[in-house]
Amino acid sequence: DKLRAYVIGATGLVGQRYVQLLAEHPWFELVGVAASERSAGKRYGDINWVLETPLPEKAAELKIDKLDVDSVPKVDVVFSALPSEVAAKVEPELARRGYLVVSNSSNMRLEPDIPLVIPEVNPRDLELLREQRKRGWSGGIIKKPNCSTTILDLPLKPILDEFGIVRLHVVTMQAVSGAGFSGVASMAILDNLIPYIRGEEEKIVNETKKIFRRDLEIYATTTRVPVVDGHTEVVYVDTERDFDIEGVLELLAKFRGLPQELGLPTAPEAPIIVTKNPDRPQPRLDRMAGNGMSVVVGRARKLGARKLAFVVLGHNTIRGAAGNAVLATELLIKLGLY
Ligand code: 11C
Known part of the structure; x- marks a missing residue:
């Protein structure tokens, strides 16, 4: 039944x-x-x-x-x-x-x-x-x-487990659908960007600490951009242990969780999809990855010893909500x- x-x-x-x-x-x-x-x-x-x-x-x-x-x-x-x-x-x-x-x-x-x-x-x-x-x-x-928290914490999980995290900075570029109907209706934001979303930065910081049960050092700036669906986030992580970038990409691409092991109906095959195309991820092209349930990581770079940068995109009302x-x-x- x-x-x-x-x-x-x-x-x-x-x-x-x-x-x-x-x-x-x-x-x-x-x-x-x-x-x-x-x-x-x-x-x-x-x-x-x-x-x-x-x-x-x-x-x-x-x-x-x-x-x-x-x-x-x-x-x-x-x-x-x-x-x-x-x-x-x-x-x-x-x-x-x-x-x-x-x-x-x-x-x-x-x-x-x-x-x-x-x-x-x-x-x-x-x-x-x-x-x-x-x-x-x-x-x-x-x-x-919160949608930005979920999209961020998926790639952070394998990174934290494998390399440890000393601190991280994130800048989000959030779709108007995150603000509900008024957001979608008000494409008045076209040709514009709003550098602040009330309450959002605190949510990313506090919810991420609760989810990982750790007092991580996190700094967030949240912005609204003229995209209909799909939040993009630029992430800089200082890791505890050093890494090579290919190892990080493989770690992310291979990551699977309990929903995948159990074959749950809404589970995407891979929760994190990695792209090496420097023009991706893009909201229009990538937000429906895994029926909107996968996040897409691109622009992964090693900036120096134990310094990682990447961009992650996810569908804010599907995976994010x-x-x-x-x-x-x-x-x-x-x-x-x-
Ligand atoms: C936004 N993330 O894009 C917000 C909306 O914590 O559930 C969702 C707020 C929340 O404006």
């Missing part, structure tokens, strides 16, 4: 990604969707669908429920793409009432008993879910990290942790 899934915050960009991934998923049946009052009562097929692929037929006939904790149906998983302020009220209440909530929102990410999971990087943190019983919840909450959350849920189920 398929697991019953419900999406809350279903009409936004990440909500649409959830619907897209779940409607055709081999393990889940999307039984319903909810959104704010504005869309409640509409047919899901009548919303402003903005993804590049057609809206899945199965989802089109769903009627959008008004988001209300009292009327969430009995399901196995609630996928949440609510704005953080709303999520802060709704998600803990659902967890208290016995629902498993898999959340995209940034609230609670740093709380010690909340799994903040990139399935290839820190899969065992899913076990933290058990700690949430101490809150008196019969359900639980798992979170996916809904795809990562769905993969984490598959892993949770496969490991029997829920």
Whole structure:
């Protein structure tokens, strides 16, 4: 039998990604969707669908429920793409009432008993879910990290394990879809760049420390660029041990995680794809690598002893958001942790 899934915050960009991934998923049946009052009562097929692929037929006939904790149906998983302020009220209440909530929102990410999971990087943190019983919840909450954090931490994982990291600097060039609909609508950013995204630099630093359970020295600058989908990040790493660049490239290309070992449905064959073409990665050409679930690393260079530079690109609403959350849920189920 398929697991019953419900999406809350279903009409936004990440909500649409959830619907897209779940409607055709081999393990889940999307039984319903909810959104704010504005869309409640509409047919899901009548919303402003903005993804590049057609809206899945199965989802089109769903009627959008008004988001209300009292009327969430009995399901196995609630996928949440609510704005953080709303999520802060709704998600803990659902967890208290016995629902498993898999959340995209940034609230609670740093709380010690909340799994903040990139399935290839820190899969065992899913076990933290058990700690949430101490809150008196019969359900639980798992979170996916910020999109820039996830895209950065995938290549950092094998580098940290093999060579150690003394410090790292990252500059992001983030797509407008990261800012939701208003971002996509406002291509007013064309011929421009915004050198600051509120709250984003702290998220990269703090979430990366939590994910690696290490007080890493990290400096981040986050910028918004006129790209629709796909965050690009320029990374400089001072490693503990020296490396040769071919060894780093091989390490990254060969990296596999538990989702690959277990053959999970949303797992890409390789979470990190390496390119030696100096013009890549580019958002338009590379964001759909591994169905949007692989990150692409290029421009890898050795700048000096123990000094590594590279560029990494990932799809911000697939690997950076809904795809990562769905993969984490598959892993949770496969490991029997829920
Ligand atoms: C952006 N990364 O591109 C942000 C949006 O922590 O989930 C997602 C914010 C988050 O603006």
